[in-house]
Amino acid sequence: MPRKTVLKLTGVDRHYGQGDTVLSILKGANFELNSGEVVALVAPSGTGKSTLLHLAGLLEHPDAGEIYINGEPSNGLPDERRTAIRRTDIGFVYQFHHLLPEFSALENIMMPQMIAGLPKKEAAERAAQLLDYMRIGHRAGHRPAELSGGEQQRVAIARAVANAPLLLLADEPTGNLDPETASYVFEALEALVRQSGLAALIATHNHDLADRMDRRVTIEGGKIREF
Numbered sequence: 101m102p103r104k105t106v107l108k109l110t111g112v113d114r115h116y117g118q119g120d121t122v123l124s125i126l127k128g129a130n131f132e133l134n135s136g137e138v139v140a141l142v143a144p145s146g147t148g149k150s151t152l153l154h155l156a157g158l159l160e161h162p163d164a165g166e167i168y169i170n171g172e173p174s175n176g177l178p179d180e181r182r183t184a185i186r187r188t189d190i191g192f193v194y195q196f197h198h199l200l201p202e203f204s205a206l207e208n209i210m211m212p213q214m215i216a217g218l219p220k221k222e223a224a225e226r227a228a229q230l231l232d233y234m235r236i237g238h239r240a241g242h243r244p245a246e247l248s249g250g251e252q253q254r255v256a257i258a259r260a261v262a263n264a265p266l267l268l269l270a271d272e273p274t275g276n277l278d279p280e281t282a283s284y285v286f287e288a289l290e291a292l293v294r295q296s297g298l299a300a301l302i303a304t305h306n307h308d309l310a311d312r313m314d315r316r317v318t319i320e321g322g323k324i325r326e327f
């Protein structure tokens with residue numbers, strides 16, 4: 101599969117606060133992520149990992165610079181277009197699964213597909229396939245509270261890729277799990293990412309998991325550096 105630059109940041113600045121209390125998180129940050137690449141984002145707490153993921157996911161605006169998703173510059177795009185890009189091109193996984201508690205595992209995975217306009221039957225078929233792929237097909241009818249932490253996180257991963265995005269952004273996706281479960285869930289995540297050829301940027305404090313990814317990047321002095 102030919103590689104495409106799915107995410108690109110050029111000269112990105114992001115700061116919080118103003119005047120004397122300004123906190124500069126990113127300053128002239130550049131970064132590229134290609135399809136098929138799984139990249140670890142490993143940096144100390146508070147250096148801006150979540151900020152970077154929010155910017156890349158078009159959930160926040162940079163103060164300067166440009167963010168391209170699949171070649172399209174995002175500055176100045178109307179909110180509807182940003183939302184459409186988020187829905188179709190980007191999947192998110194968080195530390196805590198954020199599944200909808202009143203819906204089953206299957207329904208949670210159907211939801212983004214139906215919002216994107218897919219008929220219910222097709223959404224259910226795809227959701228069932230993803231659950232099987234994550235080896236939790238037998239838990240399809242269970243609500244999040246009836247699932248283990250590792251199972252919940254696998255449902256969240258399946259939901260994130262349900263609309264076949266180009267880019268997966270994960271913020272400590274295994275941070276809430278014991279090491280053995282974390283390793284198992286990460287394996288499932290990695291297999292899914294590799295099989296679908298999407299680009300993934302995964303923030304983690306877990307060096308063992310980071311070692312298994314293609315590259316590691318960190319945030320240092322407001323820049324994104326390889327290490």
Ligand SMILES: Nc1ncnc2c1ncn2[C@@H]1O[C@H](COP(=O)(O)OP(=O)(O)OP(=O)(O)O)[C@@H](O)[C@H]1O
Pocket residue numbers: 116117123125143144145146147148149150151152
């Ligand atoms: N909306 C905001 N307003 C003000 N400061 C913020 C805001 N969001 C984040 N920050 C600050 O920016 C810095 C970077 O935050 P961020 O959440 O990106 O760090 P992180 O590397 O993801 O940390 P952790 O590993 O602890 O999750 C922190 O000092 C945080 O307090």
